[in-house]
Amino acid sequence: MTANKVAVFRKEHFNAAHRLFNPAWQDEQNSKVFGKCSNPNFHGHNYELVVKVVGVPDPVTGFVIDLKFLSDLVQEHVLNRFDHKNLNVEVAEFATMNPTAENIAIVIYNTLRPHIDQQHDLQVRLYETERNFVEYPA
Amino acid sequence: MTANKVAVFRKEHFNAAHRLFNPAWQDEQNSKVFGKCSNPNFHGHNYELVVKVVGVPDPVTGFVIDLKFLSDLVQEHVLNRFDHKNLNVEVAEFATMNPTAENIAIVIYNTLRPHIDQQHDLQVRLYETERNFVEYPA
Amino acid sequence: MTANKVAVFRKEHFNAAHRLFNPAWQDEQNSKVFGKCSNPNFHGHNYELVVKVVGVPDPVTGFVIDLKFLSDLVQEHVLNRFDHKNLNVEVAEFATMNPTAENIAIVIYNTLRPHIDQQHDLQVRLYETERNFVEYPA
Amino acid sequence: MTANKVAVFRKEHFNAAHRLFNPAWQDEQNSKVFGKCSNPNFHGHNYELVVKVVGVPDPVTGFVIDLKFLSDLVQEHVLNRFDHKNLNVEVAEFATMNPTAENIAIVIYNTLRPHIDQQHDLQVRLYETERNFVEYPA
Amino acid sequence: MTANKVAVFRKEHFNAAHRLFNPAWQDEQNSKVFGKCSNPNFHGHNYELVVKVVGVPDPVTGFVIDLKFLSDLVQEHVLNRFDHKNLNVEVAEFATMNPTAENIAIVIYNTLRPHIDQQHDLQVRLYETERNFVEYPA
Amino acid sequence: MTANKVAVFRKEHFNAAHRLFNPAWQDEQNSKVFGKCSNPNFHGHNYELVVKVVGVPDPVTGFVIDLKFLSDLVQEHVLNRFDHKNLNVEVAEFATMNPTAENIAIVIYNTLRPHIDQQHDLQVRLYETERNFVEYPA
Secondary structure (H helix, E strand, O other): OOOOEEEEEEEEEHHHHOOEEEEEEEEHHHHHHHHHHHOOOOOEEEEEEEEEEEOOOOOOOOOOHHHHHHHHHHHHHHHHHHHEEEEHHHHHHHHHHHHHOHHHHHHHHHHHHHHHHOOOOEEEEEOOOOOEEEEOOO | OOOEEEEEEEEEEEEEEEEOOOOOOOHHHHHHHHHHHHHOOOEEEEEEEEEEEEEEEOOOOOOOHHHHHHHHHHHHHHHHHHEEHHHHHHHHHHHOOOOHHHHHHHHHHHHHHHHHOOOOEEEEEOOOOEEEEEEEEO | OOOOOOOEEEEEEEEEEOOOOOOOHHHHHHHHHHHHHHHHOOOEEEEEEEEEEEEEOOOOOOOOOOOOHHHHHHHHHHHHHHEEHHHHHHHHHHOOOOOOOHHHHHHHHHHHHHHOOOEEEEEEEEOOOOOOEEOOOO | OOOOEEEEEEEEEEEEOOOOOOOOOOOOHHHHHHHHHHOOOEEEEEEEEEEEEEEEOOOOOOOOOOOOHHHHHHHHHHHHOOOEEHHHHHHHHHHOOOOOOOHHHHHHHHHHHHOOOOOOOEEEEEEEEOOEEEEEOO | OOOOOOEEEEEEEEEEEEOOOOOOOOOOHHHHHHHHOOOOEEEEEEEEEEEEEOOOOOOOOOOOOHHHHHHHHHHHHHHHHHHHHHHHHHOOHOOOOOHHHHHHHHHHHHHHHHHOOOOEEEEEEOOOOEEEEEEEEE | OOOOEEEEEEEEEEEEEOOOOOOOOOHHHHHOOOOOOHHHOOOOEEEEEEEEEEOOOOOOOOOOOOOOHHHHHHHHHHHHHHHHEEEHHHOHHHHHOOHHHHHHHHHHHHHHHHOOOOOOOEEEEEEEEOOOEEEEOO
16 A cells, blocks of 8 residues: 555446357367356346546545546447447457456456556456456456 | 235346347337347346245245245246346247347246246346336336 | 336436425524434435336337436436535525425426326335435325 | 325344244254254344335425434334344244244334334335345235 | 455445535636536535454454444544535535545545554545545555 | 456355354453354354455466356355354354454465465455455455
8 A cells, every 4th residue: 555645446337248268169168168158149247347546646636537537438448349249249359369357357457558647557347247256457 | 015915025137148129120220219229249237136926924934935945936937048148049038029128027927927826926126237127017 | 016017217316415404493493303414514415316117018119118218307307407416505496395305206206207108107216325215106 | 106105214234143943843844944044053144124114294394204213213122122132032022933034024013013103104124135035014 | 465464344424515626716617627526505425434454353352453443433533523514614624625535535544543553554445426436545 | 466467256145143252251251342242142144255366367268267166166165164054153163263254254265275276366355244344364
């Protein structure tokens, strides 16, 4: 913990379809490793996304980052590409990468990182369900 | 309210893909009416399902219905058919019926009703998202 | 319960300041009846609003009411007037009426009722806090 | 729904130990019917209790019932007797009655009913877990 | 992570009114930077406060810190000053400091720090809404 | 934060009875230190358990650890021993150790640690109630 830094969090959500599978494998192997998550007709989730930005608050505004600005960034760069989409079929990064929660979080981090002030740390938490979630970087 | 009756509720969940569309319409009309929910590649949800059964508690057990039995009923007749499935493609009722939350709730009610004691009332609440949900019968 | 009717629910939220007091009373009497809720400098809440509309689903769309349309109605007629406002000072109905959760729910119901199809029933649930909430009509 | 009536809700909680069993049965029969809930050493829950009171708001205060008064009633008559207690051993009503969620809700209703204005309707919702809950009267 | 240390958390809440603005700016500039949060008549929130204390559990009690004691500390030093108050008008620290979530969290941390054993680390998480929250120190 | 590591979380729950007390003390001293939590007849909780595993995702599967495997581990080693049990009476570790949330979390960590790949970090979060929770290691 760094005493003069504050972490701010913004929660957003999107709904998407996906399936888990490795295109290099036969269906049988995919089904064995990924179970019902490998259904070729897809299933889907209400993803909850929490974006964390860490920095020193601006002494004039009292903000680390304007959460309205952060929300707009997520809308423009993440939700517009992911919400109500089929991740495997419609999001380029997952054409060759399995859309596990881990990989989706990494893609979201890499998407947002160039748009956040380099003096600020960034972390992404992604809930696939209320009981399964991930954080990147750990 | 009937003074000697108690309502018992059991909450379950399933993850599924779907799209909203009327097969009698062109894509343009579907897109106009259903917006991004009509994406031909599907999207998905974490559906939360609350099943309500109303009756007089058994004086010997103190149960209206054993919630373990009710949970097993939902597992066998609903979750096995809906969880990690594509509702439009893999659930027979939605081959010709739009899988709106309203219609999914009606299908679940009709599926469970024959398996619940006729002396008991049944109601289904279905959350498509935390902010959009339905109840049947109203 | 009416067997062919479905209830649909849309959850929205707004943040507002208010105080509870009866302008016909002295401060002492207001403080005695309303306690710290009567603080003349106001306090505030994150209000959660759930709007319920009951009707028969349209056989063509499968919707009782398009939840996007319902959400837009609430935005236009309720949130635009209540969100980030001081209810006592800036919302006309509360110039002479105490903004209790009960009265806020009645005002929201009366505001929305003319904009909802007369064949549909309407009910409003309002959370002032997670532990205190109201429903109108009961 | 009665157009001039409002329902108000107050949520409280208590933590208690219990076991499900019928004292007229042998252990084997209790274990068969109630499963692990019949463990003779008890288990326990964080019960969430929602008390609903329905009436016409007072025109002077705007309250159906002061929620502070309702909360104090629940504290005095329910929480003081149930919180951090063993329901089977320490709450007289369950000396001879199985403390199912159904029966606990009925006991709470009967306990509170005499303390609520007879012009007001009363209903109790009790969550044994997030997934198992009951309502009385139904 | 330090292997023999445990973090304990206590969640509390308070309701308060506030507005965001910089007294050195004209209304137009405040409105441009803080949007509807700058409403001169105030708005408000149900703040959720999570206090985290990190230390080695006492071998005799098994407690890092008695959560009842921690809850009483928060009640005495934070809730008594913030709950049902207007932060800008009634809390001295915000007479000259913008009550953003960041600054409120820093003030709460500085208020509690002298009352917590110096061997224990302290961190504050503050939810302004379910979707906007902060943590200090980060 | 380590840039190529991802944290994955799995949430489980169990219901158990317990009491807080130090067997070396008289009842009066236990009651003074632990209050109503020391009730000799026990009380209980719905414990929510969040298990966090940190590591580098497998490039073939995209998983840090298969959450189905992690859930099964928790079921086998924790839930089978704790769920619907009396922690003081039926879980060997608490025969001589006070079952505070801190100590329960340490026991769960020590139970799971040998079953998790040594290249992965492990952390346990345990909610005794929604308002009281702990994390180990801190």
